[in-house]
Amino acid sequence: MDKTINSLKSKDIRLNDVRISKFVDANTIIFIIMGFLLSRSTLIDYIAPLGFAFFICISKLDRYKYPVFVSTLLGILLSGNNTGSIFKYSIALCAILILSSQLKKVPSIFKVSMLGVFILSAVSIGQALVGSKYIYDLLLIGMESVISFIAIYIFSFGVTLIINSNNRVSVRLEEAISMSLLITFSIMGIGSITVFGLSIRSVLSTVLILVASIVGGSAMGSTSGVVVGLAFIINNITSAVYMGIYSFAGLVGGAFSRLNKYFCILGYILSWIIMYSYTSGLSSNIMEVRDILIASLIVIILPKSFFDRVGKLVKSNIDSNEIVHDYINRSKNLTNNRLMDIYKTYNELANTFDNIREKDKIINEKDITNLIDMIHNDECTSCSMKRMCWETRFNHTYKLMYKLIENIEEHGEATSRTIPEDFRKECMKPEMIVKVANYYYKLFALDYDWNNKFSESRKIISNQIRNISKSIEDLSKDLNTNISIDLEKEKGISDELERNNISIKRINYLTKGNDDFEITIKRRTCSNGCLCDKRLISIVEDCIDEKLSVQKIGCHTLGSNCTIKLTKAQVYKAVTNVASMSRDGYVLSGDNYTYMEVSDGKYIMAISDGMGKGKKAYDESSVTIDILEKMIDAKIDNEIVINTINNMLLLKSSEEMFSTLDLGIVDLKKGSLETVKMGSCPSYIKRDNGEVDLISSSSLPVGILSDIKMDRHNTKLGNGDYVIMVSDGIIDAGKSNNFGDNWLIYFLQKLESTNPKEIANKILDRALELQLGEVDDDMTVLVTKMYSQ
Template identity: 30%
Template sequence: MEKVEREIVEPVRGINMKSTKAGLSKMIEILFKKIEHVLIQKGILIFLIGFLLGRAFILSHLSPFYLPFFAAVLILRKQHAPLALLGVISGAMTISLGVAAHSFLLSFSFLLFFKVTKLGDYNPYKVLPISIFAFLLIGKIVGSFITSGFFSLYDIMMGSVEACLGYILTLIFLQSIPLLAAKKRKQALKTEEIVCLIILLASVMTGTIGWTVYDVSIEHVMSRYLVLIFAFVAGATVGSTVGVVTGLIFSLANISSFFHMSLLAFSGLLGGLLKEGKKPGVAIGLFISTLLIGMYDQGSQNLVISLYESFAAILLFFITPRSLTSRIAKYIPGTSEYAAEQQLYLRKVRDVTAKRVNQFSAVFQALSNSFQQIENQDDEDEYRELDYFLSNVTEKTCQTCFKKDNCWAKNFSTTYEGMSRIMQELDTNDGQLSHKLKRDWDKHCTRSNKVIEAIGQELTLYQANQKLKKQVKESRKLVANQLLGVSEVMGNFAKEIQKERESHEAQEDQILEALQTFGLDITQVDIFSLTQGNVDIEMTIPDMYANGECEKLIAPLLSDICGEHIMVHSKDQAFPTGDIHVTFRSAKRYTVTTGVAHAAKDGGLVSGDSYSTIELGLGKYAIAISDGMGNGERAHHESNETLQLLRKILLSGIEEKVAIKSVNSILSLRTTDEIFSTLDLAIIDLQDASSRFLKIGSTPSFIKRGSQVKKIQASNLPIGIIQEFEVDVVSEQLKAGDLLVMMSDGVFEGPRHVENYEQWMKRKLTELRTDDPQEIADLIMEEVIRSGTGEISDDMTIVVAKVQHNTPKWAAIPFNLTKKKAQ
């Protein structure tokens, strides 16, 4: 019973603890947001900063902080300027009434100058620092003259120093105040902005000089707390920088705190190096720094006080909520939180883009369906059009006939079917009727000749109307297919941009270990896919490894690890780091080498034939030949434009049948001239060597495998004759070593005194003693020209492609053997 009770109670208790912890965390977050709203939106933070800067001094009697701060707030946060002035005067009053009066008069004088000259209309980064310089210099000299009755060279020098510091602080406050007052910030902090922010915080902390609690200095506690925060968030570099800057400002404010700069710098460095140990690691760094630096101070009593101050800073550091440090880390480059924030932002952009692309894909899909529905409605309207046709005929013939009621009321079916048969026969027999139908209709109708004549007249208009509707219908069908193809391409693109980085930590560690064995310092490895035949790996490498190491070392090593040949797909220079982003992909299993021979009719310069080889982005290789009607420039223009259109559509990712139909539609609709061109297209998959042949009015192609020659042929009309046609696709499986021979009709039908062109071409291919594509193309062209007694009676083009296994230049490097040699 106790065991059962424990099994029930303990999980419930764990759930309650988790829910309580989550609720407490949420409450702290809500409280933090409310405090943030009060401090920032209500201007309380501006008041507190002004209060402390009004107390801040350098070298005991220089106060260059309050006027630059007030001026910066007046420019950037005008609604909070009264709170800033009130804070400055309140802080100065804690020093003395004279200091408060001096601060008020100088600030009020600057406010009047600001209103009279409309200083806010000018560039604050140019005009404001100079104005502050002049006011501080004049104020220092006038103040010395009022208090002592004269001013000396020393007063002028000290005034100049204070004015110069005010000039610099004005520029710093213009950079740093927006960082404190902004509600949200998306951009990362620049190095200059981080330094300006630290100077502002350190300047504010100088206002706490002299505040102690049981001999524990508040300024020391806050400065160490600031170093702990930045060392924990940003690491050793930023932590030590914060320590140096903060210590330097404290040293200027109080010369006795000069040793404090060493403590802060060392604790920032050591704490940043130990940040992997979380908050305890950073705290240990401060504790060790306090012990080491404190030994050089005066006596053990000061060391004990310094330890108390460090413990107080560590206590504040530990009670600082994680949400605060995480928010700070998001704006500092190099932190994991910043990288996660950037990745989240990029993922949002990617998802939004993919969503919009999917929406466009759905729109094109809907448009395609809409056109298809219109086509179905047209099929239903054919019967209605026949009724309209016959009604027009009866209106001209039967309305005045005395047998109207007998034909249409008593014998409707016989009359309707008879007129329909007459229409069909006139339509199919070029206006001629069979004797039997003519005789039967004469028996039925008293005005048979007039009805037949009226049907013939209406049929001419009906045929023209039907032809126009057929063209519109074919155009709609073509548009529907094109819209469907675009929809599929956009859908595939949406899936591609949503490609997530897969989790392959073990493989990434293995790759990094292997590269380090070679002595290559690779900074980053990202694996997106390890699917066989579709490996996708990205690396960030230093630019010193850009002299062939990727192809000669990294790719062969990846080949052994992945179990297939890997090659360098692309290299991109990364700015401003200078590193190189390299993408490695699976090497294609097959390669295609081509040879081309072509000649124009009668040895002319311009051939009506055009050819193209296209490397498609989906691991496919396309070879195309187009023969324009006739010869010369017009034919060349037609064939070349056909291939250019086909190339652009295929590269967009649209399926080849839709691409060919699109090209055919464009060429057939753009002009009324009887101009057409043939197209011979072969698409070879470089992963499995499968091939698809689309032959549009073209001559046969041949595949030579050893001593065997196979013909590839399909029957399709040339492009541009009719708008709508079905494309026959012939599929063949190629093998390594196969030769694909494609040619125009000038080559296939070029030999004279040959009865069977196919057998002649097969015999010539069988007799070849070479497998070089270019040599084969030249030899076949030479044989065709010789058989024609040296004359070139038509444009000739022949393309020979050889399929081979892809043999990488560099063999795979065994990873295990490399490890043994290294050991």
């Protein structure tokens, strides 16, 4: 029985806790305290409408209106105001409570403010008409109406901010002002209460200014000082001199906030004492210094988490880095999750294609049964021996037919000589049966061939889908790990450019990995388009202490915008020249080539030689080069690029289509060359000292097999080195005079020219000379020279 009673008690306690947490939270307590203190804050000649104005903002919220009503009414009763004012504000407060359900339907805060002013003015005018009827009272009513309207309108922003503080990314200016006024006038509502001679109002006001200075710097410190000083003046506590003292002290204290809070507090105390000494004389009220010191001690004791929470609330108005970083990270996470979902979908789709079962031979057990049925329907149904064969001796006949089909499967076709002897003896028309069996078997064989072709196409599509999913996965990883925005450096560069009188519209600083970055600056074009090359680059280099390379877009278009892209300076520069000639009698060359600088300091050169000659060869090689350019520029992995080209050629036509691919990727920052060869000719590196290195390959061209094997090589490059890439027309030129495949090595060793264009032309001229002026195949030479910058 005792256990039951205890369990019921514990349940009651839990239920009470639930009920309390449901109706009383931190916001409820804050609103109750504010309602009580604001209603005690008396302004000019018994005018105290702030509690009334605050309750109007709360009355639209059912969760808070009754507790705040009680606290505000209690504050009015204990305000120490005259009886008429207490009666007036109490009646107006009750009227608002009665009309609160209707106020919820009014969306405009302007209309709510006007309604509140109308109710308070009606009560005040009625009271004045019954009472003294002086003109002065009517003037006070007008002033009270103006104050009430302003207070209702401003307080509404602060109430909204308190309710939604956990979900806000930033704080608007009007919300910050509203909050400062709510807090300041709540402090004023404390009145002249003292503890051991300490003025609670003075201590809390100083705490407010110090916290604002530490969190927001000079701007918020001086603003808070002005608000506190104004509140003191309105409440007839001090003279107007205090507004200047508080604002100046907040300004100086905020200036030291970048060091730490201790310097901020010290700066506030010293500046307050100095200003007070000059204006009023320090000896006139030495006790205020004591109040400031006590407030400073309270601020020192406050934990760092308190300042972090306050700082996060107003961060967007002071320094938005944390909020922007949080937004960027959340956006990256959402994008990354979405990309990973797409990756998993495509990967599962590729697995579905791979898991489709294929036939491993022309006919299986089920096919044999169907084949026997078809033979039976075509020939046996009209045979006079049908009953004997298929009813009396069914098993025996089925075995004979089965052996016949196995014979066809073994030899590909049954003939009169390969018909089993026992089948010939027992069947009345064996030749017709064999003829029908051969016919249907060929249909199964044809179907099997097509299934194999479809299977191969499915594998190619599956491979390509998996390449797409791999690209999406790589993009997701790259987005999640490598790329980020450095707002601190953006601000530093922007401030430095502004100090040098260079105006910009926007700056973006992207970091890529640990040792790479990209700076994009947008501004109006300068008169001669040379600012980027001179002052701007020099300023940014000094700011980040890095040598930079510049890429300009729109610099010479007057009256427009200019985009300057700055990256880490590249150690090398690459220059490529080409010499080519098509086969005799053909306008279109089967050789296609490209060379270009891509992102991240990479430079690519490529030659593709299509199979055959003329337009067909041109189409094959041009497809290869087009796909290569677009995918390399999109930063897709080289292996995926080659696989995509291979799949494209395999699926593009029912005829055989393939092309060689010789790809060179130069890292201009590190001075290295990566080569990817697919059935292509060797490449040559002529060193600055005259030596020639050979990079050869034994791989097949793309477009022949679905599973490809790439030959990849990495080579170090230096200043003055030449990378020579050629098509097979150049190499084969030496075979006509028995010079072999290595004739180009000896020719390059003896070549003394340093101009890449001249080297390309001399190689082509030598190849033509070896063929006695006849062009048996398309010939292309790409010569790339490396320069150190």
